[in-house]
Amino acid sequence: MIDADDKSSIIRMFHVHHNYGTQKALIDITLDILKNDFVFITGPSGAGKTTLLKLLYLAEAVVEGQVLIDGMNLSRVPRKRIPLLRRKFGIIFQDYKLIANRSVFDNVSLVLEAAGKKRRLIQKKVRSVLRLVGMEDRQTALPLSLSGGEQQRIAVARAIVGDPKIILADEPTGSLDDDSAGIVMDLLRGVHIRGTTVIIATHDKDLIRKTGGRVLYLKEGRLEASSFIEKDYEDSIL
Amino acid sequence: MKILFFKRAIEDFRNNRLLNVVTLLTVSLSILIVSAFILFFINTNEIMNFWKKGLRIMAYLRADVLGSEMADLRNQFQTMSGVEQVTFISKEDALKQLKEQMKRQASLFDNLVENPLPDAFEIRMSAATQSWEKIEFLAAQIESLDEVEEVEYGQKWLGRFTQIFELFTFTGYAMCTIFFMAAVFIMANTIRLVIYSRRDEIEIMRLVGAAERFIKIPFYIQGLLQGALGAGIGLSVLFVAFLFMATNIERGRFSGFFNVQFLSPLILGAIVLTSMLVGWLGSYLSLKQFLKD
Numbered sequence: 107m108i109d110a111d112d113k114s115s116i117i118r119m120f121h122v123h124h125n126y127g128t129q130k131a132l133i134d135i136t137l138d139i140l141k142n143d144f145v146f147i148t149g150p151s152g153a154g155k156t157t158l159l160k161l162l163y164l165a166e167a168v169v170e171g172q173v174l175i176d177g178m179n180l181s182r183v184p185r186k187r188i189p190l191l192r193r194k195f196g197i198i199f200q201d202y203k204l205i206a207n208r209s210v211f212d213n214v215s216l217v218l219e220a221a222g223k224k225r226r227l228i229q230k231k232v233r234s235v236l237r238l239v240g241m242e243d244r245q246t247a248l249p250l251s252l253s254g255g256e257q258q259r260i261a262v263a264r265a266i267v268g269d270p271k272i273i274l275a276d277e278p279t280g281s282l283d284d285d286s287a288g289i290v291m292d293l294l295r296g297v298h299i300r301g302t303t304v305i306i307a308t309h310d311k312d313l314i315r316k317t318g319g320r321v322l323y324l325k326e327g328r329l330e331a332s333s334f335i336e337k338d339y340e341d342s343i344l
Numbered sequence: 345m346k347i348l349f350f351k352r353a354i355e356d357f358r359n360n361r362l363l364n365v366v367t368l369l370t371v372s373l374s375i376l377i378v379s380a381f382i383l384f385f386i387n388t389n390e391i392m393n394f395w396k397k398g399l400r401i402m403a404y405l406r407a408d409v410l411g412s413e414m415a416d417l418r419n420q421f422q423t424m425s426g427v428e429q430v431t432f433i434s435k436e437d438a439l440k441q442l443k444e445q446m447k448r449q450a451s452l453f454d455n456l457v458e459n460p461l462p463d464a465f466e467i468r469m470s471a472a473t474q475s476w477e478k479i480e481f482l483a484a485q486i487e488s489l490d491e492v493e494e495v496e497y498g499q500k501w502l503g504r505f506t507q508i509f510e511l512f513t514f515t516g517y518a519m520c521t522i523f524f525m526a527a528v529f530i531m532a533n534t535i536r537l538v539i540y541s542r543r544d545e546i547e548i549m550r551l552v553g554a555a556e557r558f559i560k561i562p563f564y565i566q567g568l569l570q571g572a573l574g575a576g577i578g579l580s581v582l583f584v585a586f587l588f589m590a591t592n593i594e595r596g597r598f599s600g601f602f603n604v605q606f607l608s609p610l611i612l613g614a615i616v617l618t619s620m621l622v623g624w625l626g627s628y629l630s631l632k633q634f635l636k637d
Contacts, residue, residue: 163551165551186555189550189553189555189556189558190553191553192551192552192553193552197551197552203544203548203551204548205544205545205548207359216548216549216552216554219348219558220549220553220554220555221553225348268552268553
C-alpha cells in the first residue's frame, strides 16, 4: 500500500496499468513526484505521456493500480469531488483549449468563477495574471484574434490564476515558434520558482535540454528511466 | 453568483442565436396551438352553458287528468332530484301564448272548435343537473308517471352536440398531451444541439474544475427563459387573433348571444409556468444524457 502521509510527495503512482480496449497504454507505472518538482515526461509518440497526464486529472479513470494526488486516492474520489480535485491542477494543452467566443479575460476568469470566488477578487486576480503573462492590454480580445504564442500565454494565465498546486502541461510548446516557446517556458519556470509543481509532457528533447529538470522517460507504456538533467547539459536519457 | 449565471445564460443565448431562435419558435408554436385549444374549449363550454340555461323539460299531461290532481303532481315533480322550478301551463294559457306567437296567422285559430293543446308542466333543472345524461334520466322519470302523456326536453341536437363536444374535449386533452410531449422532445433536442455545439466549452469548464451545477444552471436558466419567452410570443399571437375574431363575432349574427372571452389571468399564468417547465425539462433531459456521456 501507498503511504499517504509522505509529505514530500505530491503525486504517487503505484503499479498503474491503463488500456484502451485491447491496446496497452500504460504498463506497471510506479513513480513519485515531489512537491515543487519540475518534471518532464518524455518519450516517443504513443509512449503514454498524455495518458499518464489524463489519469492525473481524471480525464481517464484509474482502473488498475493506485494514484495519490496530494494525499487523495483517485480510485476513491467520488464523482462529485472530481471538480475539487481538478482545482488542484492548472492544465495547459498543445491546442490551448480556449473558449473561442469568450474574451481573454472571460477565459481566464472562468477558473475563479467555477471555484465560486467573489467578483472583486476575480477582477483583481485576472488582471494581475494577465499582466504577468504580458497580455494585460488584450483582455477584451477574442482568442482567435491572437497568435498561437499569445493564445498559449492566455492558457498559461488560465492555468495559474487559481494558484494550483500542480501545473500539467501537455506539449505546451508543440505548436509554437522558438521565441513563443521560450516565453511560455519562462512563465512555467517562474511559476515553479514560486512553489508550484510543474509536469510537462513533451517529446521535444531540445526543450528539455534548454530548460533542465527531472526527466521521466516512457517507452511503449513503460517507465524506462528517470533522471535529473541540469540546464544545457546532455544526458543519455535523451 | 446568481447574476453570473443569468449573465452567462443570456450570453449563451446570443452566441447561439440561430439554434435558440429555432427553439423559441418551436415553443411559441406549441404554446399557440395548445392555448388555442384551451381558448376554444372555454368559449364552447360557455356557449353550451348558455344553451343549457334555456333548457327545460316539458311534461304534457293526459286529457283526463283532473284539476285536483295538479297540486299533487307538482309536488311529485318538485321532489325529484335536480328539479329547481316547476311551472304549470294550462291549456288555455298555452293557446293564448301560441296565438301571441302566431299573430300573423291568427285566422288559423278561428275555426278551432275546441282547444287541442294539453295542460303541461314546465320543469327547469338546477345547474348541477345540466349534464345530458342527468337530463335524460330525469325526463324518463317524469315520463314514467301515469298522468304524463308525453315529455319533450328541448332540442335533441343539443344532446348530439354535447356528445361531439365531449369527443372534442377528449381529443383536445390527447392533442395537448401530444403537443406537450412534442414540445419537450423538440426543446430537448434543440438544446442538445446547442450543448453539442458547445461541447468543447463544456469540456474545458470541466477540466478547469467547474462543478456540474456551474455548467448546468445557465442551461436551466436558458430553458426557463425560452419557455417564458416562447409562451409570451405564442400567447401574444393568440391574443391578436382573438381580438380579430372577437370583433367579427360581436359584429356578426351571434352578437348579443354570448361574450367571447380570452383566457383568464390564472390560465395565462398556468400556461407560462407550464411552458417554463417544458423549457427546464428539455434542458434537464439533454444535459443529463450529455454529461453522463
